Amino acid sequence: MTQTHDSSIAPGSSTLGVEIPQVTARAKVLGRALYAGDLKVAGMLHGKVLRSPYAHARIVSIDTTAARALPGVKAVLTGEDAPAQLWGVHHKERAVLAKGVVRFCGEEVAAVAAVSEEIARDALDLIQVEYEELPAILSVEEAMDEEAPPVHPGRANNIGHEIEFARGDVEAGFAAAHLIHEATYTTHSQYPGYMEPMATVAAPDPDGRLVLWTSTQAVNLVRMQVAATLGLPVSRVRVVQATTGGGFGGKIVEDDNQLVAGLLALKTMRPVRLVNSRLEDFQACCASVPERITLKLGMDRDGLIVAKEVRIVAECGAYAGLAGDVMHVSAMRSDNMHRNPNVRSHATLYYTNNPPRGAFRGFGGTQMQFALNSHIHTMAQQLGLDPVLVHERNALRAGEVSVHGWQIGSTGLVECLQQATEAIGWAEKRLRPKDTGVKRRGVGMAAAMHVSGNRTIGNWDGSTVIVKINEDGRVFIISGECDMGQGASTMISQIVAHELALPLAHVFVVPPDTDVAPVAVGTLASRVTMSAGNAAIVAGRKAREALFALAAPRWGVAPEALSIGGGAVFVTAQPEQRATLAELARQSVWRHDGGGIQVEGRWDPKTVMHDDALFGNIAAAYSYAAQAVEVEVDTETGRVTVLDSYVADDCGKALNPIAIHGQTNGATVQAFGWALYEQLHYDESGRLANGNFADYTMATADAVPMLRGGFVESMDPNGPYGAKGASETAILPGAPAIANAVEDAVGIRIRDLPITPEKVLAALRARKQEEARDA
CATH class of the missing domain: 3.30.365.10 (Aldehyde oxidase/xanthine dehydrogenase, molybdopterin binding domain)
Structure with missing residues (x-):
């Protein structure tokens, strides 16, 4: 499928490889x-959702009398009006509207449909809910406590998912290693930050079928979930994708918006539009999965990795959704970058009473690549090697098979490393004298891989x-x-x-x-x-x-x-x-x-689902990227500023270079936000304190340098005209590249994201105190 020329096609007419605007x-x-929030249907009602103010509570009673009596209100629904069928990606554990208990602050408790948004909001205020607040588990440490109550009855030790595997002889690998390094890294949740909040218009058609116009990444997955949960044959549900204003993983199939809208439409037999406010979207959308990763690597004198051990503790919040799949990626995908035959991993996902976590751009790769690239940089320094050289020596080449059975048809990883570091002036800047003033500069780099497809949902991709x-x-x-x-x-x-x-x-x-x-x-x-x-x-x-x-x-x-x-x-x-x-x-x-x-x-790619031992070639192709950055660290304020950045992206073949540049730049800025600025803040009761764009700090124009980047066209043998996926890989190396650059600038290693000024100043103080003790 890689041919680009066909003698039966007239020359000069193709846009392949040409920079063109998107057709939309x-x-x-x-x-x-027309986005879902723009759509208007004759007789349309407006939906609103009442959400729990508590992270964990028993619903003692709900009185909807006053709300139902309000003129213009057409329906007030609670858990008693919702289907008994629970929903979820793997575990069917979540109610459309909470029944008996709420498990996170923001969970859907009641829903209203009225003739206007104002009346619907007023109706919410008239719903009287009596709660009995219960002890909430708000951290993984609490969830892991042997005496901790279960977030879900029957879920032993609050474990939502567990992965464990081993390849080769890990102990022998470590025994033969010249250098062994072990450290723990923590990563936090990131809100997808799309411009359009979640929105759905649901309507019964003249034949009584349920039609949904919605903001989604997967119309068929939505149809299957809505049909199964609302008790309809799948053919009685129609899903149409409205123009979608960004998704970044957050609009796959983990949101309750479509189910609530559909339920309101079926109960009223009227069209209903349900649009999340920004605060509701912060509360309801699955942010990325927070993980604590303990990584142990063994290398020989030349920097070749001979053994790897990973332990991950991850949190899914109140409901598991896709979080287990995300953790799966963290546990094993990065193993396939390198030639190391000895790997071992144990990853455990825990329930808490925090909002659900789930899919996000990079899908678990960001978490592990932060740890792995930080680790490789540290070990390269200890061995007196350039970390670029360590990456190159360990990189799997085209035609090789990874430790998990992944067949590498094409790879431009080495070329990406060379392109990114040359563009940033890596060799020269690493040799320059270290700054000693208040503001100090450093350079860092990181590398990553991603999939182009994934035969794991079922045996079809x-x-x-x-x-x-x-x-x-x-x-x-x-x-x-x-x-x-x-x-x-x-x-x-x-x-x-x-x-x-x-x-x-x-x-x-x-x-x-x-x-x-x-x-x-x-x-x-x-x-x-x-x-x-x-x-x-x-x-x-x-x-x-x-x-x-x-x-x-x-x-x-x-x-x-x-x-x-x-x-x-x-x-x-x-x-x-x-x-x-x-x-x-x-x-x-x-x-x-x-x-x-x-x-x-x-x-359909000729890929192979992994077996019970997680062995198999799951993707038709694998994408690669490398990023090099230069940062400036202010030692008085702790502020880290990215001065320069270059991302090299192995996209196989750039079918539309301007579109890929746009995706690369967007991913890069999201990585900057995750590394330096973005953080969801909850109070001691589990309530989100910064559920808006004024208080949730994202990377804005003044925090981002001129974004530079290039492509490596490795021409994948399975890809269309040689192309591979190019929207996600570029987010993966950003955070570790920045962390490595901070270490290069001021000699401190931050392993706990985000890299805030407070953490930088604390690390500088701790180092100064340690130096004073040693003196």
Whole structure:
């Protein structure tokens, strides 16, 4: 699937590899794109949710009498009105509306539908709930206590998930090591920070089916969850993706918004729009999984890793969701970067009474790469080696198989390392004299890998793309894969336009709609370019073959004698003998046994689900990135400023360089925020104290340098025209690169994110006191 030239396609018409605006950009810039919160349906009601003020409490009673009596209120629902069926990704443990007990501050207790938002809000104020506050478990340490009460009855020791595996002979590896280093790192939750809060419009259609227009990354997963939870056959639920204003993992299938909206619509038999406020979104959306990682590495004198041991304690909050899958990635994905045959990991996920944690861009890779890259940097220093050299010596090469059975078809990791460090002036800046003034500079780097697809949800990681050629010669593309701003629609459009040699403006991707789109996994695990891209190639070529089969009899030639370009099919040797796509599309319909030109392309990677021992080749390709940064540390204030940054991204083949740069830059800024600024603050009762963009500090323009970056095109053998996923890998190296640069600048190692001024000053004081004692 890596060929980029086809003799039957007219030259000069393709946008592959060309910087072009996203096909959705114009509608968004002009304000014409319709998000779920913009939609209005005749007779529409407005939904609002009453949320628990307590992290853990028994619901003694709920009195909705006054709320129901308020003019304009059409429904007031509590747990007694909700289905008995619980929901969740792996563990069915969460009620649509809480029944009997609430387990986190912000959990959904009651829902209202009214003729206006104002009346719905007033109705919430009239609902009287009597709670009996219960002891809350607000930390992993409390959850691990043998005497701790269970967050969920029957969940022994508050464990939500556990992973344990070993490969090779870890003890022998450590015994042979020249250097062994062990340290513990802690990472914190990060809110996805998308511009559009979670929103859904739910409505019964004239036949009583439930239709949802929603902000989502996975229409089919939403349909399955809504149907199963609300007790409907899956065919009685239709999910349409509205324009989605960012997802970053937070809009896969872990939010209650769609279920509450659907329940209100079914109870009122009226359309209901439910839009989270920003505070509600902070409370309800799954932030990333916090982890405490204890890492032990053994290296020989040359910096080759000979043994690795990982222990992870992670927290999922009140409900597990996808947190166990995230922890799984932390526990084992980074093992596949290196040639080390001896690895051992034990990871445990604990319930608490904090809000649920779950999927986030990078999906567990960020947590472990912070620990691993910090660790490698420290050990390289102890061995007197450049950490870049240590990464290069240990990197798996193309054609090799990792310790977990991952088959590396392509890798540009070494090239990414070289590109990023050369761009930052790594060698020269590491040799310069150390600053001794108040403000001191340092450089740091880190490397990472990610997947392009993930055969772990079930034994299918493929995609289906339908191409329909209309009677005007233009093309509709129908797919269930979602564009949440990352450019999936543009990528699919480019591929089909390339295969049919059409202008991009003549190709339109229909918004995902489960009534008409083929089944799809959705936008997660950087899988869409790989799976949907390859399916689009298959569909585009099938469409071309159908056109050639129609055109060939016109001129008495074989289909192989034809070419396509400029909106027409023509005889390659006699270009004047031509027929437009519109003519051929009409010809296909208006004839005996005719019909429109509509073809389906399917593609499923030849990957292998991991077995019970977690061994298997789960992705069609693996992406890589490296980042180098220069920081300045103010030793009087503790402030860390990133002065320069360069990210090198192995995307296989850059199908649209400007789009990939945009994704890389966005990921880089999210990494800066996680490393230096963002932190969710809860009071002693479990209430979120900074659930808004004024108090939740994110990286803004004045905190970000000119973002620089480049590509390494490793041309993956399985990717569409050699491409791989390119939206997530770039977030992974940012935090450790900054931590390594801080250490280079002022000689302190911060292992507890975020790297705040307070932590920097405390570490500087501790070092000064230690130096005074030694003196």
